[in-house]
Amino acid sequence: MLELKDVHTYYGNIHALKGISLKVNDGEIVTLIGSNGAGKSTTLRTIQGLNKPRSGSIVLDGVELHKLPAHEIATLGVAQSPEGRMIFPRMTVMENLEMGAYVRKDLTSFKDDIEHVFSLFPRLKERITQKGGTLSGGEQQMLAMGRALMAKPKILLLDEPSMGLAPLLVELIFDIIKKLNEEGTTILLVEQNALMALSIAHRGYVLQTGEIILSDSAKNLKNDEMVQKSYLGVE
Amino acid sequence: METTRKKFNWRRFAIASLVLYIVFLIGPVVGLDIPVVYAAIKANPLQLVQFLIIGISNGAIIAIIALGYTMVYGIIELINFAHGDVYMIGVFTSLTVLSLTGTLESKDPVKIVFGLILALIVSVVFCAVLNATIERLAYRRLRNAPRLAPLISAIGMSFIIENIGLMWAAQAWLVPSFGTTGGASQKVFPDMLGILFTSLGWDVNLLASSGIALRLTIKDVIVIVLAVALMTGLYLFVQRTRLGKAMRATAQNRDAAKMLGIDIDWVITATFLIGGGLAGAAGLMAGLYNNTAWWFMGFRAGLQSFTAAVLGGIGNITGGMLGGFLIGLLASFSDGYLNARWTNALVFATLVLILLFRPTGLLGEQTGQKA
Ligand SMILES: Nc1ncnc2c1ncn2[C@@H]1O[C@H](COP(=O)(O)OP(=O)(O)OP(=O)(O)O)[C@@H](O)[C@H]1O
Ligand SMILES: [Mg+2]
Numbered sequence: 318m319l320e321l322k323d324v325h326t327y328y329g330n331i332h333a334l335k336g337i338s339l340k341v342n343d344g345e346i347v348t349l350i351g352s353n354g355a356g357k358s359t360t361l362r363t364i365q366g367l368n369k370p371r372s373g374s375i376v377l378d379g380v381e382l383h384k385l386p387a388h389e390i391a392t393l394g395v396a397q398s399p400e401g402r403m404i405f406p407r408m409t410v411m412e413n414l415e416m417g418a419y420v421r422k423d424l425t426s427f428k429d430d431i432e433h434v435f436s437l438f439p440r441l442k443e444r445i446t447q448k449g450g451t452l453s454g455g456e457q458q459m460l461a462m463g464r465a466l467m468a469k470p471k472i473l474l475l476d477e478p479s480m481g482l483a484p485l486l487v488e489l490i491f492d493i494i495k496k497l498n499e500e501g502t503t504i505l506l507v508e509q510n511a512l513m514a515l516s517i518a519h520r521g522y523v524l525q526t527g528e529i530i531l532s533d534s535a536k537n538l539k540n541d542e543m544v545q546k547s548y549l550g551v552e
Numbered sequence: 553m554e555t556t557r558k559k560f561n562w563r564r565f566a567i568a569s570l571v572l573y574i575v576f577l578i579g580p581v582v583g584l585d586i587p588v589v590y591a592a593i594k595a596n597p598l599q600l601v602q603f604l605i606i607g608i609s610n611g612a613i614i615a616i617i618a619l620g621y622t623m624v625y626g627i628i629e630l631i632n633f634a635h636g637d638v639y640m641i642g643v644f645t646s647l648t649v650l651s652l653t654g655t656l657e658s659k660d661p662v663k664i665v666f667g668l669i670l671a672l673i674v675s676v677v678f679c680a681v682l683n684a685t686i687e688r689l690a691y692r693r694l695r696n697a698p699r700l701a702p703l704i705s706a707i708g709m710s711f712i713i714e715n716i717g718l719m720w721a722a723q724a725w726l727v728p729s730f731g732t733t734g735g736a737s738q739k740v741f742p743d744m745l746g747i748l749f750t751s752l753g754w755d756v757n758l759l760a761s762s763g764i765a766l767r768l769t770i771k772d773v774i775v776i777v778l779a780v781a782l783m784t785g786l787y788l789f790v791q792r793t794r795l796g797k798a799m800r801a802t803a804q805n806r807d808a809a810k811m812l813g814i815d816i817d818w819v820i821t822a823t824f825l826i827g828g829g830l831a832g833a834a835g836l837m838a839g840l841y842n843n844t845a846w847w848f849m850g851f852r853a854g855l856q857s858f859t860a861a862v863l864g865g866i867g868n869i870t871g872g873m874l875g876g877f878l879i880g881l882l883a884s885f886s887d888g889y890l891n892a893r894w895t896n897a898l899v900f901a902t903l904v905l906i907l908l909f910r911p912t913g914l915l916g917e918q919t920g921q922k923a
Binding site: 366387389391392396405406407408412415416417419464468 | 794798805808810812813814815816
């Protein structure tokens with residue numbers, strides 16, 4: 318469904334992605350793990366069109382994303398819960414969710430979709446008229462994810478969705494991700510919590526300073542000695 | 553207890569003292585004499601109400617122009633220095649339309665009304681397109697450049713448009729002369745509303761028959777009603793419509809807006825179109841109200857509206873409206889009780905004081921962005 322081939326992305330002179338190739342098949346959860354600064358967020362930003370690759374190709378269902386501006390990529394069904402949450406601080410929770418549905422032509426099921434988001438995150442329903450900027454960090458994280466879901470994306474990019482959440486909520490988020498996937502959403506997941514990520518993902522890629530050093534099924538990665546040492550904290 | 557007391561801010565104290573010193577000690581020498589002003593108000597309190605009316609009317613126009621500054625700043629954090637000059641072009645466009653359609657010579661109310669409506673439409677459209685063109689030519693390529701670059705580009709645009717205004721004013725077939733006003737390049741903008749209502753047999757001063765020694769003219773009412781209608785329309789547009797929401801989203805987080813499918817370039821163009829259109833409407837309103845047109849009028853209007861936008865909280869639309877009325881009142885009282893020469897200085901001093909003591913303005917930044 319989504320395929321990156323030899324993608325190079327720069328921030329000025331900083332060579333952040335040094336030839337990333339990866340693939341996400343229809344219906345999969347694929348996870349990207351790697352330490353700080355490895356280029357995980359940059360990969361998601363590049364897919365989304367917020368950063369333009371200097372070379373390489375990104376293809377979604379036969380469409381070359383790297384040639385399109387970010388807003389057109391969104392209309393093709395790519396949505397993201399980004400690093401730093403990026404919610405709109407002076408818009409209400411409701412307005413933030415409405416903005417999530419901006420790309421959709423068909424809004425007949427809008428009310429049901431909002432209710433669906435509220436059923437996943439009841440906390441958001443309690444805060445419906447509150448301004449995004451006044452939410453707690455964890456609530457903002459839920460809002461960012463709810464907003465991405467409102468687009469009804471073909472592929473959902475999640476950048477550390479458990480960031481700043483209490484342990485109980487982290488489990489809940491992973492349950493939600495799994496459920497969304499079972500409902501048919503393809504997911505590319507970036508997580509600090511590599512153990513959790515690998516336990517729900519089908520496949521994974523290990524990223525190090527802008528390069529993919531390993532890719533395998535989630536199960537094999539979990540048992541890989543190097544992965545255990547570097548990312549799972551196993552001695 | 554002592555230790556929890558806030559440290560005394562000497563720098564601010566010194567600046568405030570300096571301002572007070574200028575106002576009370578140097579002021580009287582050049583005409584800013586508080587006791588004299590006080591005596592004038594006491595002798596004729598009705599005059600105060602008169603200046604209030606003038607202030608509100610001019611404030612309404614300033615508010616409309618201020619919206620253009622504040623919307624553009626809100627979305628791309630650029631002070632569009634050419635905005636005041638776009639308004640000046642609005643004055644000339646209106647005058648030219650009124651002239652070419654023969655409205656200026658007409659005594660026929662129907663013809664005058666049609667002429668005015670046409671002038672409004674043409675001025676709004678022309679200024680909207682002009683403003684969006686300025687963005688396209690002078691700012692778009694510099695969107696990711698250091699802040700100073702588009703600012704300098706904006707000042708350059710301002711000079712260019714002022715000179716276009718100067719040339720425009722010199723074309724007698726576009727801008728006819730009616731007697732002379734202050735300078736050679738200063739033209740009279742005929743009092744079409746006065747002519748219109750006189751031809752209908754109305755008294756232009758609505759309070760004429762009441763015996764109160766005040767002038768509340770039809771011009772005041774029309775300017776205020778039109779301004780309030782435009783502001784309400786804009787407010788609803790920004791709050792309710794799809795494009796309005798996209799504009800707010802873009803202003804609050806541009807990357808997030810892109811990510812959700814908002815075409816940033818179009819949103820920015822739309823912002824300039826709306827800001828320019830409002831300046832065009834303000835141009836016609838100001839021409840009809842103040843009855844002058846000259847190429848440099850965008851400077852004073854620009855200074856006042858920009859200050860109004862900052863006073864209200866730059867980027868905040870409601871703040872821009874509030875600031876507009878406040879600056880209109882300040883300018884009117886300064887013109888009336890002090891001297892018109894003082895007005896620009898006072899407005900500029902206000903700007904400096906806000907930037908020093910409350911850079912977020914009256915209504916700015918009510919809810920900050922959390923981590
Ligand atoms: N805006 C930027 N300007 C310059 N360099 C950047 C920028 N954003 C990221 N980088 C650099 O690009 C590299 C990859 O960063 P990225 O944010 O993709 O890492 P990450 O894997 O998401 O890390 P983390 O786990 O800390 O979120 C880093 O070396 C980082 O310093
Ligand atoms: Mg990251």
